[in-house]
Amino acid sequence: MKSTWVEGATPPSKDLVTHILKRFTYGTTQQLVTDVRKVGVDNWFETQLDHLTISDSEVEAFISKHEMFNYIHKDINFLWPLAESEGDIAKGQIYNSNWMAGRILNLYTVIQQTHSNRQVFEMMVEFWHNHFNITTIGDDTKDGHLDWHTNDFNKKVIRQHALGKFEDMLQLSALHPAMIVSLDGELSTKELPNENYGRELLELHTVAPKSGYTQADILDAAKLFSGLRVKWPERYYQRGKKPRLEGRNTFIDISSVESMIHSERQIYGTFKVMGWQRTVNSPAEVLPAIQSLLSYLTAHPETAKTVALKLGRRFVEDVPSKKFIDDISSTFTSSKGDIKTVLRAVYRHPEFESAMGTKLKRPGEEYVSVARALNVWPNFSNLGVWKGITKDFPFVSPIIQNDLSRLGQIPLGWPFPDGYPDVATNWVNANSQILRWNTYGNFLQGSSWNQPDLGKLFPAAGKDIDSFIDGIARTLLQTDLGSADRRSIKNAVIKAFESNVNLEANLKEKTSLIVRLVLQLPVWSLR
Amino acid sequence: MNSQEAIDLCPEGRSGFSRRQFLQGVSLFGGMTILSATGVRYSFAASTNEVPDVVVTLVLRGGFDGLSAVVPTDENLMRKVRSSIYIPNSSLIPLDRDFGLHPGLKRLLPLWQAKELAIVNTIGAPTHSRSHFDEIADVAYAAYSEKDKRSGWMARFLDVTGSGSVVQSVGIGSTTKQLVGGTVAPINLNGLSNFKLDGVFGYRPEDIAGFIDETHARWTNPWVNQAKSTIQALDQIAKASAEKSTVTYPNTGTGRRLKDVAALLKAGIGVRAVDVEFEGDWDMHANMGSLENGWLTGYLADLGGSIAAFREDLGVLWARVTVVTVTEFGRRVSANESNGTEHGWGSSMFVAGGGVNGGKIHGRFPGLDEKQLKDGDLVVTADYRSLLTEILTRRAGVTVKGASEIFPNFRPEVLSVMKHLSETPLPANFPKGVMDGLGNVFYDKDALPTQAPVVAATATPKPTPTMSSADMAGVDPSPSPSPSRVRPSNTKKTITCVKGGRTIKVTGKDPKCPTGYTIKK
Structure with missing residues (x-):
């Protein structure tokens, strides 16, 4: 998204460190810029790629204080007995089903995006979850069966491999119960293989339609996956949640995930997908064939281009150049889909540097960037309580999720398999703007989040109104305020406080208004 | 003084007459050249003017199954192809000898009987990819070469003949791509009453709006350009928000959305095109429910009930409204084993309004025999752009030339689903405020597509790069119903x-x- 502005407006910063931090974090602060300059930005980036070496004690302490986060990454084998022990569908199940667990994961994700020091990792978690998108907002159309697996998918497939190898994610995602339920693998039969996964595997996860695959490719992929099933816990059947599959003695368990091959529903024969071919004659040959197809697709040059395009959109600009896609896809291919190597290539690409201020923050990013700038934490003072039989459960306040859902970007909540769109045209609309603009006021007041400590963030001591406005703008924008914008903000203070610009009177209110108006400038919404 | 002079003489900020006030005032005058918020010039010829229709699209995302909504009455054949999800004739609402309506849609029957509702069968896109994401995007662009996929067709429609109002195009829901990319940014709503700014301390909402206006005027980019329209739209939407309705809509997202659309139209603020997303996903791969209740029946009741309530709410305004349903594709003819259907191709479109050749099923239904299908799908025998062309040219003041800009590289077929504006005189009691808001459009019947004999060349969609000749070979454009449906007319x-x-x-x-x-x- 290209911008122009006139003299007196506040343009985006031209500083490379600031640019890097705007693109590879959920929002930069003056403090972060200073810290990164100290260690050197290249060193900072390398450390970010080795995310487990980064201490994250502050956010971990916050998470561990709240019991609800104990449940977010548990799978059905943990959650279902817990629900059963509650013995009451209205209490135990609601708390433990994805209806609640998914929402706790949304909140967990927002907190990590806001306060984790592992910012590049968190960005890649969001990136890959959207690439293999499965919504964490429970899905009625799957009869609630999806609810039990999505959080586990986020942990074992996405968070585990977000800075690892693309192929590991692809392999695990294909076999994970959440993907099987989400893309209707459970419904596949020998006679009518469900095409949903086969299609999205080619269209979204790997080669994309530009590669020219045909319906025959989709159908053969669907046939190969026709026997893949979720291995539901026995007690799940006992509660009548799901009808048993007939012939259940003919399963072959897949050890790494809670899935299996149902030998009677599996189609056998010779399958051809995009130049890959394999003959499968027995249940034991299915899994090796699936793994072979996914390896083949990982190595396919069109998959490299799909990933390069998406990384370009995420970190560079809405329409990445052909050169960028060629360069990054060739790194993807030569590194065999090593995500760290590919990210380094993005970071060093000349088009990354020249793309300063060209990306519009999506609403979720906008929201988190305000929280980061104001250094606020979720406000749990009004947690509800579910009266369980064996114990009470704190019930997550839905306010933050509601904010983000109104803005249209609750994290990991996109309902379709293609993930949240990542170009400005999808987010430029009137309603979204009104909501964003009102969001600034909500943060300053403090409700979903605690009230920001404005006095500490924006000290006024020894400042007159002009230097105070300039200081706030520099802290928030990491650049100097344009003269016309400064005049507009000062005029607003004059109007709102009846010409009393003395900072000794109504300092908190004045700070609040100035912060609100700085966030209201066009430059704030760019990253 | 014409309006161009007005703008030259009164540039923003130099006098008490701001451009914003000017734009609010200008739509009160017909028969003149005005400049829209972004400087596009519209010609309104007063001598051949008509009050145009508001075009409302209702997007059924996920792939709408025409065969479940408008059901062929050849029971034996339907039982054979649809197995578990087949609907017996005794449950259908009879429409004509060949088709019956799903009982979930019963609230549409009065509109059908009043000839205010038409159905077009086996209509759809020229492409047959079965991909949600490609097809819903392409239907929004309604353009099939990469260079033309820059804007949605409703955006181009308003570029050709807008009302000049900042709220001329409104989107409700997430599929507002149809409206994006034109010279005037659309207004996207999620509830009329939510569309307002909050103030802060002594700084009132209108002060915040003024601040945004002032600081954003220093920039240009798509976000900032939208912001300028958004600020202007606040006052307009507030007017609509004050409109009251006594009609009972279904208590659903879609019901509430159409109620908001009715309020927008009653407010007379110059809304010319509305893109409403049906709230819910029609992608019924499994568990679509029974005839009595469930996913499909519930959605159809919502669809029919919401349209019926909308019609009732609009009253006399209905004379200048066309509602048309849009989807990305129909569904596979045969049912799957999960009580659902897979992605298909041809579907049905519903068209309701004051200028519809209603009470009639249009379109050439090709039949359901295996050889009449394409890979198991109902073929598309009419391109949806032909219907949209007809709505725009016969009802909304678009000329042939205008239509060719809206739908590039496309030769429309005359379907005669719509009446000409001139055949439906404006009711005498049509509110003047709404009429003024809509403005007059140039209207000349001679400048529109004329009735041409239906020949194979126009009956099939034009081949496009994404459609192979093999695809086309599967399309049989001539009416070839299954033998049981052919009867001597006498x-x-x-x-x-x-x-x-x-x-x-x-x-x-x-x-x-x-x-x-x-x-x-």
Whole structure:
């Protein structure tokens, strides 16, 4: 998204460190810029790629204080007995089903995006979850069966491999119960293989339609996956949640995930997908064939281009150049889909540097960037309580999720398999703007989040109104305020406080208004 | 002084007459050249003017199954192809000899009887990819070469003939791509009453709006350009928000959305095009429910009930509204084993409004025999752009040339689903405020597509790069219904059936009244 502005407006910063931090974090602060300059930005980036070496004690302490986060990454084998022990569908199940667990994961994700020091990792978690998108907002159309697996998918497939190898994610995602339920693998039969996964595997996860695959490719992929099933816990059947599959003695368990091959529903024969071919004659040959197809697709040059395009959109600009896609896809291919190597290539690409201020923050990013700038934490003072039989459960306040859902970007909540769109045209609309603009006021007041400590963030001591406005703008924008914008903000203070610009009177209110108006400038919404 | 001079003489900020006030005032005058918020010039010829229709698209995302909504009455064949999800004729609402309406849509029956509702069968996109993401995007662009996929068709429609109002195009829901990319940014709403700014301390909402206006005027980019329109739209939407309705809509997202659309139209603020997303996903791969209740029946009841309530709410304004349903594709003819259907191709479109050749099923249904299908899908025998062209040219003041800009590289076929504006005079009691808001459009019947004999060349969609010749070979453009549906026309009889105060006509070789109706001698 290209911008122009006139003299007196506040343009985006031209500083490379600031640019890097705007693109590879959920929002930069003056403090972060200073810290990164100290260690050197290249060193900072390398450390970010080795995310487990980064201490994250502050956010971990916050998470561990709240019991609800104990449940977010548990799978059905943990959650279902817990629900059963509650013995009451209205209490135990609601708390433990994805209806609640998914929402706790949304909140967990927002907190990590806001306060984790592992910012590049968190960005890649969001990136890959959207690439293999499965919504964490429970899905009625799957009869609630999806609810039990999505959080586990986020942990074992996405968070585990977000800075690892693309192929590991692809392999695990294909076999994970959440993907099987989400893309209707459970419904596949020998006679009518469900095409949903086969299609999205080619269209979204790997080669994309530009590669020219045909319906025959989709159908053969669907046939190969026709026997893949979720291995539901026995007690799940006992509660009548799901009808048993007939012939259940003919399963072959897949050890790494809670899935299996149902030998009677599996189609056998010779399958051809995009130049890959394999003959499968027995249940034991299915899994090796699936793994072979996914390896083949990982190595396919069109998959490299799909990933390069998406990384370009995420970190560079809405329409990445052909050169960028060629360069990054060739790194993807030569590194065999090593995500760290590919990210380094993005970071060093000349088009990354020249793309300063060209990306519009999506609403979720906008929201988190305000929280980061104001250094606020979720406000749990009004947690509800579910009266369980064996114990009470704190019930997550839905306010933050509601904010983000109104803005249209609750994290990991996109309902379709293609993930949240990542170009400005999808987010430029009137309603979204009104909501964003009102969001600034909500943060300053403090409700979903605690009230920001404005006095500490924006000290006024020894400042007159002009230097105070300039200081706030520099802290928030990491650049100097344009003269016309400064005049507009000062005029607003004059109007709102009846010409009393003395900072000794109504300092908190004045700070609040100035912060609100700085966030209201066009430059704030760019990253 | 014409309006261009007005703008030259009164540039923003130099006098008390701001451009914003000017734009609010200008739509009150017809028969003049005005400049829209972004400087596009519209010609309104006062001598051949008409009050145009507001075009409302209702997007059924996920792939709408025409065969479940408008059901062929060849029971044996339907039972054969649809197995578990087949609907017996005794449950259908009879429409004509070949089709019946799903009972979930029963609230549409009064519109059908009043000839305010038409159905177009086996209509759809020229491409047959079965991909949600490609097809819903392409239907929004309604353009099939990469260079033309820069804007949605409703955006181009308003570039050709907008009202000049900042709220001329409104989107409700997430599929507003149809409206994006034109010279005037659309307004996207999620509830009229939510569309307002909050103030802060002594700084009121209108002060915040003024600040945004002032600081954003220093920039240009798509976000900032939208912001300028958004600020202007705040006052307009507030007017609509004040409109009251006594009509009961279904208590659903879609019901609330159409209620908001009615308020927008009643407010007379110059809304010319609305893109509403049906709230819910029609992608029924599994568990679509039973005839009595469930996913499909519930959604159809919502669809029919919401349109019926919308019509009632609009009253006399209905004379200048066209509502059309849009989807990305129909669904596979045969059911799957999960009580659902897979992605397909041809579907049905519903068109309702004051200028519809209604009470009639349009389109050339090709039949359901295996050889008449394409990879198991109903073929598309009419391109949806032909219908949209007809709506725009016959109802919304678009000329042939304008239509060719809106739908590039496309030769429309005349379907005669729509009446000409000139055939439906504006009711005498049509509110003046709304009429002024809509403005007048140039309207000349001679400048529009004329009735041409239907020949194969125009009946099939034009091949595009994404459609192979093999795809085209599967399309049989001539009406070739299955043998059981071919009857000599001279053996047809029409009877009149009554139930309570309701009268319907049933035509056929041996017509029978539906359950509950008695024959009227």
